[in-house]
Amino acid sequence: MQGTEKGYLLNSRGDLSQIARNAANRALALGAQEVVASATEMAGIVMRARRGVFENAVREGAQFVTIRVFHRGRMGTATTAALDPDAIDLTAGRAIAIAQTVESDPDAAPADDEWLARSAPEIEMFVPSGLSAQDLGRIALEIEAGCIAEGEDAVRVGEAGAASVDACSAIAIGRDFDRSLIGSRHDLWCTALGERDGMMAQDSWSSTDRRLSQLQSAALVGATAADRARRKLGGRALTTRTCPVLFDATVAASLVHEIVRALGGHAQVRGATFLGGGIDSQALADHIDLLEDPFEPFGLASGACDGEGVVSLRRRVIAGGRVQGYFLSCLYARKLGLVPTGNADGPRNLHFTSRDRAEPLDAMLRRMGRGLWLTELIGGAVDPVSGAYSKAAAGFWIEDGEVAFPVQDITIAGDLPVMLRQIVAIGSDVHRNGAVRTGSVLIERMRVSGR
Incomplete structure (x- = not known):
């Protein structure tokens, strides 16, 4: 069993904070004008089962320090997996040397002081789960048993697995900003293969949460994977047509990811976006909202600040279909003459909703x-500039x-x-896929073609 203070981690939160602070101080002492240093550790156990035995067992662990230095618009970054003072000195020196060789960008600099998450709440x-490899192995076998019991001889298990991972990251900026974040993640998953009359179909199911108690049961994960594989058997192509398309909640997050990319700083600065109308432009149907909530307890993408130390924001990115904001790092915020949004590491917990009444899947x-x-x-592919959309797909034809x-x-x-x-x-059948929560999304019409 693991202790509750550090979980699977070797270093405490305080240890990593001190390592990051030492790295920043050493870079400054060696001549860096400005510095952002981070120290990260992640550790856990992954168990995979197949045919009643452990197919794979991994004790994961990684730690590293990253030092980013800035000097008159020049930036250099170096990383080391060693945490001792000599390795950190060498890494700081390399970052400084790199910064001296690159071209200057006047917008390349650490976050302005007023942007930093000095008072953001924890x-x-x-x-941490406290589970041993044997505990996780037992769960993986229970997932496999649930899949086989549900599918009987018609379903085989491709893989059943259980994982528990803890991670901690600390950041130090300049001489006086320090912040750290610690979190856990637990995963159960199963891949199932269905067979009928010589035809085969594959599907999967998973459950992920920061709290072990909130995961679906192992048996349910296995049974759901089996059911999803079995229901795909007998699939056929369609003739070309134009029709309504209902994106199931499990795949609807892909639409949100396209919106995020189009509203990202890189796309906006270069004009490589199909959402280039600017703030308050009408981009979606007028009943659609996109809320970002970085402060959600136990959220898979929660965080008081990003990797640049910029405070996270609870905000509406889309309100009534109109663009209210972008996803900006410090660099691209400066290029656009705006304030960074705390998204240097990507979007936080996004909720894609409709102002109209949400209905269940049926x-x-x-x-x-x-x-x-x-x-x-x-x-498939999406053209980032025009928004031309084409994807290979599968699903179910609906009549009445x-x-x-x-x-x-x-x-x-x-398009x-x-x-x-x-x-x-947007349906009430909300599914969480990483940083995105959304129900099923019904689109009025799309082109559907046989392959």
Whole structure:
């Protein structure tokens, strides 16, 4: 069993804070004009089972220090996996040397003091499991048993796994800013293979949370994977048509990720975005909101600040379909003449919602009536400038609000600017996929083609 103070970690939060502070001080002493130093450790156990035995058991662990120095618009970064003073001195020297060789960018600098998260509240995210490798192995075997019991001989287990990981990161900026963050993450997953009359189909299911107590049961994870694989058996292609498409909640997060990329600083500065209308432009249907909440307790993407020390913001990125903000690091905020948003490491907990009444999945299918219920995106591309959208996909054809048959070997296509304005509804069947929570998303019409 692991202690509750550090979980699987070798260093305490205080240890890593001191390491980061020492690294910053050494870089300054060696001549750096400005410095951002961070110290990170992650550790945990991953167990995988197949056919009643442990197929793979891994005790994970990594630690590293990163030093980023700035001198008259020049930036140099170096990293070391060793935490001793000599290694940190060598790393600081390398960062300084790199900064002397690169071209100057007047916007390359640490966060301005007023941007730093000096008084942002702590967020509860650290609930170590205390599970041993044997404990996690037993859970993996329970997942596998749940899959086999549900599917009987028609379903085989590709892989069943359980993991528990703790991580801590500390940042030190200049001579007087220090901040740290510690969190846990626990995962259960299963991949299942269904077979019927010589045809095979594969699907998976998983459960992730920072609290072990909030995970789905091992048996349910396995059973859900089996059911998802079995229901795909007998899939067929469709003839080319234009029809409504319901993005299942498990894949609807992909639409949010496209919005995030389009509103990112890199895309906005270069004009490589299909959402280039600026703040307050109408980008989505007028009933759609996108809320970012970095302070959600136990959120998978929570954080009081980003890796630049910039304070996180609880805000509406989209309100009534109108753009209210971007996702900006310090560099791109300066280039746009704006303030950074605390997103140097990516978006925080995003909630994609409709102001209209949210309905459960079965009601969303009835509302669509006839069309494609999209449950899997297999590959494809999105043009970041035009928003031209084309993805290989699979799902179910719906007639009169009911599943008619599974669908495979199809491609869906459209233009994201149009698709986002044609969002008819967002369901109450909310699914969390990393940093994004959304229900199923119904789009008025898209092009569906057989492959």
